[in-house]
Amino acid sequence: MYIFMEPSQIVLKLVLDNLGVSNSITEVDDRKRIQKAVYLAQAAGVNLSYVFGWYVMGPYSPALTRDYYSLASALEASDKGHEGKSLRPELQGKLESLQPLIEPPPGIRLSQEKWLELLASIHFLQTVSKFDEKAARAVIAKEKASLVPFYDNGKNALLSANLLQ
Amino acid sequence: METFNAKRISDPVHGTIGLSEIELELVGCPAFQRLRGIKQLGLAHLVFPGADYSRFSHSLGVCHIAGRILNALVRNGHVSESDLNEHEIQKYRLAALLHDVGHYPFSHAMEDALKDKYASQKLAGPTGRSNSAAEDYFSHERVGKEILAVDPKIAETLTRNGFDQTEIASVILRERPPQFANLISSDMDADRIDYLLRTAHHTGLPYGSVDLEYLLTQIRVDPEKRICLTSKALRAAEHFLLCRYFDYQQVAYHKTVAGFEWLLKDSLQALITRNVIQCGASAVQQMLANGDWRYFDDSKIMGLMRNASSDAGFTAAERLKLSAILDRRPPCVVATYRCLPRRDDVSTHRNVKQLVSQQLDHCAAKFDISRENLHIWTQDGMALTKIGSRIAISQLASATDDQKDLHQQAIRILTEDGTGSLPIVELKQSLMGVLSDYALYEIRVYVVLPEGQEGCRDEIRKHLFQSLNNKDNWF
Numbered sequence: 020m021y022i023f024m025e026p027s028q029i030v031l032k033l034v035l036d037n038l039g040v041s042n043s044i045t046e047v048d049d050r051k052r053i054q055k056a057v058y059l060a061q062a063a064g065v066n067l068s069y070v071f072g073w074y075v076m077g078p079y080s081p082a083l084t085r086d087y088y089s090l091a092s093a094l095e096a097s098d099k100g101h102e103g104k105s106l107r108p109e110l111q112g113k114l115e116s117l118q119p120l121i122e123p124p125p126g127i128r129l130s131q132e133k134w135l136e137l138l139a140s141i142h143f144l145q146t147v148s149k150f151d152e153k154a155a156r157a158v159i160a161k162e163k164a165s166l167v168p169f170y171d172n173g174k175n176a177l178l179s180a181n182l183l184q
Numbered sequence: 185m186e187t188f189n190a191k192r193i194s195d196p197v198h199g200t201i202g203l204s205e206i207e208l209e210l211v212g213c214p215a216f217q218r219l220r221g222i223k224q225l226g227l228a229h230l231v232f233p234g235a236d237y238s239r240f241s242h243s244l245g246v247c248h249i250a251g252r253i254l255n256a257l258v259r260n261g262h263v264s265e266s267d268l269n270e271h272e273i274q275k276y277r278l279a280a281l282l283h284d285v286g287h288y289p290f291s292h293a294m295e296d297a298l299k300d301k302y303a304s305q306k307l308a309g310p311t312g313r314s315n316s317a318a319e320d321y322f323s324h325e326r327v328g329k330e331i332l333a334v335d336p337k338i339a340e341t342l343t344r345n346g347f348d349q350t351e352i353a354s355v356i357l358r359e360r361p362p363q364f365a366n367l368i369s370s371d372m373d374a375d376r377i378d379y380l381l382r383t384a385h386h387t388g389l390p391y392g393s394v395d396l397e398y399l400l401t402q403i404r405v406d407p408e409k410r411i412c413l414t415s416k417a418l419r420a421a422e423h424f425l426l427c428r429y430f431d432y433q434q435v436a437y438h439k440t441v442a443g444f445e446w447l448l449k450d451s452l453q454a455l456i457t458r459n460v461i462q463c464g465a466s467a468v469q470q471m472l473a474n475g476d477w478r479y480f481d482d483s484k485i486m487g488l489m490r491n492a493s494s495d496a497g498f499t500a501a502e503r504l505k506l507s508a509i510l511d512r513r514p515p516c517v518v519a520t521y522r523c524l525p526r527r528d529d530v531s532t533h534r535n536v537k538q539l540v541s542q543q544l545d546h547c548a549a550k551f552d553i554s555r556e557n558l559h560i561w562t563q564d565g566m567a568l569t570k571i572g573s574r575i576a577i578s579q580l581a582s583a584t585d586d587q588k589d590l591h592q593q594a595i596r597i598l599t600e601d602g603t604g605s606l607p608i609v610e611l612k613q614s615l616m617g618v619l620s621d622y623a624l625y626e627i628r629v630y631v632v633l634p635e636g637q638e639g640c641r642d643e644i645r646k647h648l649f650q651s652l653n654n655k656d657n658w659f
Contacts, residue, residue, distance in 0.1 A: 023537065023560070026303035033307075068302065070325045072358025082323070092564055096534045105308045107318055148360045158361055 024100030037114040055135035077140035137173040221481025227444040232387040245378035250280035256400040279355035286328025297452040391427040412596035412605035443515040501556040515632040518645040530565040565623035
């Protein structure tokens, strides 16, 4: 059988599998979870060459959107191009180090996708936008008011994973 | 403003384009002059002889249109001159001028080929181990950022005129929350407007008769600082979206253009795999440092393809594709599946591709041709608007944050009371509201055959049609 799944889609599928994030895109929250998880994977050194810009929800990549829709189409058409394949061990190691961040810590009453949105947004504003903490907090307060109470939790999680300095 | 008319350039699409002194200096930089050698439409000129305009003229056009949009916002009284002063307007014009500076030769075909190669390097070998280190590649946006960071002439010109290159890059890449959320990227941004007008002009097709003058008189900013149009411009905006849809169908997705793009991507992959083209991140940085980037353009790649077409180190299928491009021998479409379902129902057609694939495996064996000579091209749900292509109208009422990213990119219409704006597809009186609920799904089967074996294509077609289901959708 000729395989349609492109290597970038196979890698995307394997990255999500390694992080324990579903590749389902049925729900709005599913797509948000993928965007933010892949952003954090790239921040952790798994470079998939996606360029993220700042949109309403924080870091967002139109090219990643195209790829997860294509991946979903391929899987829907029973394409099994990813089967029997694995990521290079060093990439698996980087993703493993990211896993403690994927779920909100105990006591943080945020859904997984909101938690990932918070982490990705803080990281983006402080490292890509190069805002200081005060300015980054101000953007979160203006655009994502419900996440402000958890800013310090997010910042500390990023610091513990060495994603912020 | 006189600042933006320091030099005037004749342009076949816009008549006259005015440039400021700084824009003029940047246009003279080698990294910008290089764009003369990158065709905007790839190999479309093999079908539309006039469609060989470059990213150079397109970039000038985008700068011009961006300036006109910004001037219109001030002139229409919805943005004060203090919010959008001359420096700010210049910043956005510079971002528009430089937005394509990082494109590779053959633009998206090259980038797709690179993406495949470097993604493959992320995978472990059969034993689960990997011998060599994985390398990364830069997307064209990232190359553009790199050029702004390291090109001494661009950096010096920007700095001397009071601009920081990281500031311009951050506008292009949306690295900071933007002042106007949808100025740089939307269904009707400066990039798309110039593309549509310029492509229509150079192909001779009638899809560029956009009422730009009227649209500019009706442009506004809503209270959330989103660029939008008054409801009076609804028909002109819908006309623009229809033109864009037909342009894609008739140019980028034209059966012969799409066929050549398949050959091009496979040929570029063959050259990249054999390291004839080296475009990893470090190779690009090296080209930028030693000046080789200046001449890394379409004609350079065509020369490499010419050499490869007679190089026995390439497979017969690869050389066939290379020579098919060089001699303009287009691949043939032997079967087309087309339907226009409701967007929610597109997925029911996706298994057709897998069924066709099985038949092509049989065809390759039966007619003793390489499977590489057969190709399935898919248009997976092309709709009229960005929102339309992803979100069902029925879901719009419950749209949540994630969808706002897409909503932000839709053409927006100011509400009658001026307190907000709505995506065009949400208006009850909008044609788009109805049409965007449907999406085109299309599969084409292409074959490229060596000279003398072309007759085989009729037999392949016959064989395929005998084995296909849903015959009503096939032709």
